[in-house]
Amino acid sequence: MNDFKEQISSTNTDYKSIFISIPIPVYIWEKKEDDFLLIKFNKSLEILTDGEINNYLGKKLSLLFENNSMMAIDIRNCYNNNFNYCKEIEFEVGKPPKKKTFLATYIFIPSHFVVVFTEDLTRQKQIEKSLRKAEQEKTIILESISEHLVYQDLDNKILWTNKAAAESVGLKIHNLIGKKCYEIWPRRDSPCEGCPVIKTTKSAKSTSGEIITPDGRIWLVKGDPVFNEKGKVVAAVEITKEITQIKKAEESLKKTQLKYRELFESSPYSIFLIDMNGIILDCNSSTNNILSVHTIKDLIGIHFKEALSLFEGNIHLIPRFEKIIQQIISGEQVKDFTFPIAQTLGKTIWVSASVSLVKIIDETLVQFILKDITEKKITEEKLKDSELKYRESFNRSNFYKDLFAHDINNILQNILSAIDLLNIKLQNKMLPEESRELLSIINDQVNRGSNLVSNVRTLSDVEDLTFSIEEVNALKVLNEVRDFLIRSFHEKKVEIIINSPYNEITIYANQLLSDLFENILINAIRYNRNTYIKIQINISKEKKENIPYVKFEFIDNGIGIPDIMKEKIFQRGYSAKEFVSGLGIGLTLVKKILNLYNGQVWVEDKIPGDYSEGSNFVILLPEVVGNN
């Protein structure tokens, strides 16, 4: 013990100089009674404690370190157990005191000394902490990026990989480390064809490319070389991103674009796309036919004014198109319009145009759709011409009808007046009695002519005009017609009896009802060879297919109608072929008026099976229900 103390206390020995110059702070503690005394320390400790340690030389351990401090406990342990050891401890040193970490080495020197080396680890610990933090941050960053990162050596052995890369193949990171990158795929024992990482390690340059892995996925792979301090490639970083969906979307987009391009190209209509400056960006092949150009390439890229200037005859269209383009760009609605367009060989075609704004990718363009409507235009012109001719013909026919009706009536008027005067003379016995029959014949023919004129007019009105249907008192109209006819045929012995169990009969009809009744009755009077003409009108009601009708039966004692004629008499057409000789147009008018009223008409024999005894004209007219 005394040797050790003497040695370290010596002032001129080499031992002392070595001790002093140890770069690590050193304490030498001597066991004294129940405590330890600081008997020596070196220069390094003096620096560490800013000279404070000088105050503790020869002082007890308990003055410098509390009894339960790590240093005090360890010194006692070292002495008590007679063994050397080292451990990390922390305590405050310096002015002002700072907490520091030390690697304390306790060496027991028999029999009463403990030497403590305290290597300051504070700086090292801080560096380690910073490194750990940086490592953690790096890991977080690399783990959080969606790209797959694989660090591999020159044999493609995976040295490190991130989570995204591992998960992309359904494995954990530790399953990948140490494997060759291509070995993660079943049945693959060699690198993928065209692997950019291999190219990178060979060329020492960054390389990228697309790779399809055996599972069908498509990847964008980028390889970056990693150099050692001598500039030699020692490894490579592989950055991979799956682009399967992007490629599929691109493929789909390409197909869609192709499809639309095909539609665009196959459209029978010319389609133009013009940008906001009036430049033709695109047009389809149908445009060739409209503008008479050899190829659409002649049009793409030029201004629409230039396109319209290809033929002098189209230059006048430029201001119109300019105005339309301005309107559509400013958001106004532009209606479809038509115009003639000049072509080669002096030919002109008619075109209809639709114009709209379309958005293609991010660009708003003006779209023109042009359609050749020359054929339609010609047809329209022909139709217009035909309509004009029809209108002229109709007007001419109306004019002749009117002229005929008016002038014939005037002629009839004069004849009738003459007959009237002759009748007066006959009554005054100024004419022989035999004149009476002749006058009767003339009068009859005048009435017939007058009736024909009236019917022609009414028939024409029924065909050309629109008549409204209203509620009409049929019995009143029938009575008026009967009275008028009795007066008109006063020279004949005519009796018209109306048998109606109803005082009033309301039907759906209009002002033409009197023409209807008049014609049935005139027919019965005219086609009758008896001197006494008797017409009986029976009125009843009946339902047909649930529709209530009023039934009028006009029973006469006339010449009758053979069965073969019973339907034909109502069906007179306008051609000579359809003309039924001997009958006027009265019954045709009757049928037409009844069609207007949704009524019905037919003829029966007065005595069934013997038409010669007279006819029964049956008419059904829709009844207004609720009226009696």
Add this chain to the structure above:
Amino acid sequence: MLTTFGFEVVGKASNGKEAVDLFNTMQSKPDIILMDHRMPLKNGIDASIEILKMNSHTKIIFTSADKSVEHKALSVGVTSFIEKPFTITALHKEIKRVYNISQF
């Protein structure tokens, strides 16, 4: 013809213009005018308008073979309308009817 029934014919005109001029020059105006419609120079409607303008009490029996002018004629103020052809008896009755109206 009208004289047969005892009427006096105080004037005759072959067109609408003549009728208006004649009416204008007559000191004693007729009780009834029998007016046709389709006439040269001036039609019956226009002639009636001018005559009624000169004397709104004039009774005009308007006749035409064209029934479609009936409404127009009555609307300008003629007293009655008879469609051609008509019988003398019918005309006689109508003249008497209109004349009687004018007595009230």
